[in-house]
Amino acid sequence: MVVASLAAVGGLSAWTTAGYAGSPANIEVREARVLLPVMPGRDTNAYFHIVNTGGAPDRLRSVSSSAASDPKLTTHRMNAANGAYRERSGSVEIPAKGEVAMSPQGSAVTLRSDPSWRPGSRVTFTLDFQRSGTVTVQALVRPVTLGSTP
Template structure:
């Protein structure tokens, strides 16, 4: 049996149904490929800028200043200590605990809240967040360190403290004994 040879017309008909690149198809394909490439370039540029300014992956940089301990009044020896903690690093940190070799007994992180107009309540907290670029300022109306004062503490003396952070580790500081409500 002899098979007929295709005629040029039949070849044209078969080729006519095949895909051919047109200007519109090429333009649409290039545009579809360009969008994710442009998005990646913008993201890479932003990350490069962040890295160049030293923020990418940099650990917290913690500084502790303005350490103060209230001088206890009368026979009461329970008191509070306060610190200003700044974080100039590239990541948040967490204050886990505060210790002092000069305090009698232990120390605790406490958060105070006003209850009504004339009363306050305190509760012990496990830790406190130290946000990047902000920090944490302790006060009698918020977070503080509660402790029992050592014998013989008087105004102007210094008390050693160690602040323990999740990422920054231990930072040793001194806090000055001040009268509540007084300057300093």
């Protein structure tokens, strides 16, 4: 019991000394992009590079947009036949002093594109975080290109 208590006090002391005690999540979205589908009006993906410079983790709970239909958080999956698909995910964890770079191989926001989008168009998204509240960002519409990571 004494050893466990000393270990807990030591851990809390180290946490406080490192500057994490009382440090809330601090979310920044450093990049936002939407892929322009080959066929206008089809489903596509948006990707966000989210950085948490704070000392507490946060969670992206949902994404909305007035310019895009039905955006939902998804994650990349593979089936037994090596076929890729997207599965709806409840949320995305953003670790303390960490980051998440959404990608085709990981987390993304899947949505129905607007047929009027062109390369260079901007789409406004509102990201809802558990601790940080809402963050509104402009995502750049980019064409899909072979051999490059969007």
